[in-house]
Amino acid sequence: MDTVPFIPTQDDVPASPASDVGHRNQISPSRKRFRRRSSSSITMDQPLPSQATSCLDSSSEPRRDDKYYFCDGSCILQVGNTFFNVHRSILSQDSSSFFTLFTLPQGDIPEEGTSDERPIILQGDTPDEFRNFLWSLYALPHEIMMVRSSQIDLNRLIDVAKVASKYSFRSTESWALDAIQKYIERQPSPLFNPISPSTSFSFSSTVFAPPDSKAQISRLLRLAETCGHQKLLETMVSLLRQHMSTSLHYSYLAMTLADELDLRELRGLAYMEVLQRAVFISVHGDGRAEAEGEIQETPDGLERLVVSPIQQHRLLSGHYRLCRVWEKLRAVPLPFDHSSSCGSNWTQHSCMQNWIDFWKEKTRADGLLSLDSANVLGRLTFILKEFEKWGSVSYMHPDCKVVAKRTIHEKIRSIQESLPDYFYEGGEYL
Numbered sequence: 001m002d003t004v005p006f007i008p009t010q011d012d013v014p015a016s017p018a019s020d021v022g023h024r025n026q027i028s029p030s031r032k033r034f035r036r037r038s039s040s041s042i043t044m045d046q047p048l049p050s051q052a053t054s055c056l057d058s059s060s061e062p063r064r065d066d067k068y069y070f071c072d073g074s075c076i077l078q079v080g081n082t083f084f085n086v087h088r089s090i091l092s093q094d095s096s097s098f099f100t101l102f103t104l105p106q107g108d109i110p111e112e113g114t115s116d117e118r119p120i121i122l123q124g125d126t127p128d129e130f131r132n133f134l135w136s137l138y139a140l141p142h143e144i145m146m147v148r149s150s151q152i153d154l155n156r157l158i159d160v161a162k163v164a165s166k167y168s169f170r171s172t173e174s175w176a177l178d179a180i181q182k183y184i185e186r187q188p189s190p191l192f193n194p195i196s197p198s199t200s201f202s203f204s205s206t207v208f209a210p211p212d213s214k215a216q217i218s219r220l221l222r223l224a225e226t227c228g229h230q231k232l233l234e235t236m237v238s239l240l241r242q243h244m245s246t247s248l249h250y251s252y253l254a255m256t257l258a259d260e261l262d263l264r265e266l267r268g269l270a271y272m273e274v275l276q277r278a279v280f281i282s283v284h285g286d287g288r289a290e291a292e293g294e295i296q297e298t299p300d301g302l303e304r305l306v307v308s309p310i311q312q313h314r315l316l317s318g319h320y321r322l323c324r325v326w327e328k329l330r331a332v333p334l335p336f337d338h339s340s341s342c343g344s345n346w347t348q349h350s351c352m353q354n355w356i357d358f359w360k361e362k363t364r365a366d367g368l369l370s371l372d373s374a375n376v377l378g379r380l381t382f383i384l385k386e387f388e389k390w391g392s393v394s395y396m397h398p399d400c401k402v403v404a405k406r407t408i409h410e411k412i413r414s415i416q417e418s419l420p421d422y423f424y425e426g427g428e429y430l
Contacts, residue, residue, distance in 0.1 A: 062116070065127070068134045075102075078119040082127035090137050094169045125163060132159035136172055147179045154183060154190075158219050165227045177229050184220070184235060191217055192243050192250075214253050225261050237266050244273045248303050251277060252293050255311065268419025275315055276375060278305040282312040318423035322374040325415070329376070333359035336407040339399035354395040355404060362386045376415055384408045 064083045073085030091098035101120075113120040122130065135143075135156065146152065161176035163169075184191060191213055217236065224233035244251045254270035257263065274280065279302050283292055294306040307315065333356050338348050362368060362383050371378045387405060396404065 075113045076119045078121045079125050079130040080127045083116055094171050096169050097167045129159040132156040133163035136160045152183055181232055221257050248277050264420045271423035278303045280305045280307050282309045314423045319374045321422045322376050326373050326376050330363045334407050336403045342397040342400050351396050351400050380412050
């Protein structure tokens with residue numbers, strides 16, 4: 001069988017990103033296109049479950065790209081239903097995977113990429129993505145400078161970084177990621193701009209997240225995960241955590257992305273936010289026209305969110321586990337070690353009894369009971385604020401007051417750190 005050239009993947013060349021590249025040979029039907037080996041890793045543009053799409057349109061005939069089919073090009077590529085005729089010298093830059101492809105021996109078979117009938121077929125990209133990537137290779141200086149202006153095309157930069165990472169254009173990938181990082185760090189955040197009144201279709205109690213914003217946030221998180229760009233990942237997680245409370249749309253988006261990308265630092269808070277904000281139901285298989293992520297306002301003014309069955313299970317499990325945690329905390333005040341000064345000039349029994357009385361009183365306070373029983377963090381925060389007010393009264397030794405306050409802080413921090421485990425299969429409650 002003839003040797004089939006292909007662009008190496010991470011399994012074939014160290015430190016090269018996996019790429020889906022195949023070749024078409026109309027002379028020998030026995031030859032097969034190269035396919036990437038299956039992997040459990042997340043691909044950056046994997047859509048949300050309700051948005052699965054195909055990047056290839058087999059129903060239309062391939063056509064030449066209007067901009068990047070150069071008459072003097074030396075390498076014809078097919079992406080989806082589009083031909084690109086570009087220069088091998090350009091594609092070979094930056095020690096890219098194309099450089100490896102072009103140096104592979106061809107044998108006696110006609111060289112691929114020399115005509116529309118024998119293009120090099122790239123799998124897994126869309127024509128728009130690859131066209132945006134080629135822009136980064138052929139752009140003029142004044143076009144590059146626009147990246148630093150307010151006219152930045154974020155979607156184009158995401159495409160550039162994604163395709164550059166896939167084909168090992170390291171410097172191009174770094175340039176695009178740096179430009180993206182600077183853009184999303186602008187104040188106020190360009191990703192979370194509120195919808196203007198003229199375009200808003202929000203309920204009175206609901207702030208809607210612009211669809212473009214949600215799509216870009218999703219792509220940026222997937223991009224950061226795919227490229228291993230920790231700073232971008234941390235920035236996007238931080239921004240989502242800040243804006244989850246402004247819109248249930250962002251809360252649901254954060255919850256779904258945390259599950260998809262296994263983002264522990266986002267999962268707990270996102271699930272907790274949805275648990276506190278919405279009446280949630282699962283998608284039904286009874287013919288109802290409801291999609292995951294759909295949000296409606298109920299007659300009593302609450303927000304009704306449609307979630308997946310697994311998300312519903314996690315939300316209900318988390319609610320149960322957190323309620324159990326609170327019952328234990330309510331029944332037994334947090335223990336703390338008395339200061340040595342308390343034992344020498346104070347009655348430790350009296351100090352502890354005052355602490356127990358305080359705990360019993362505040363765990364039955366109206367302000368605390370108005371919070372959901374699963375909102376352990378909110379209830380502990382309420383107790384902490386009440387203790388700061390009560391602490392000025394000399395019911396406990398001053399040094400013990402400091403220790404007791406620190407104990408509440410430590411419990412809040414402990415639950416915050418373990419919060420993702422309450423909303424996960426096999427998670428344990430404390």
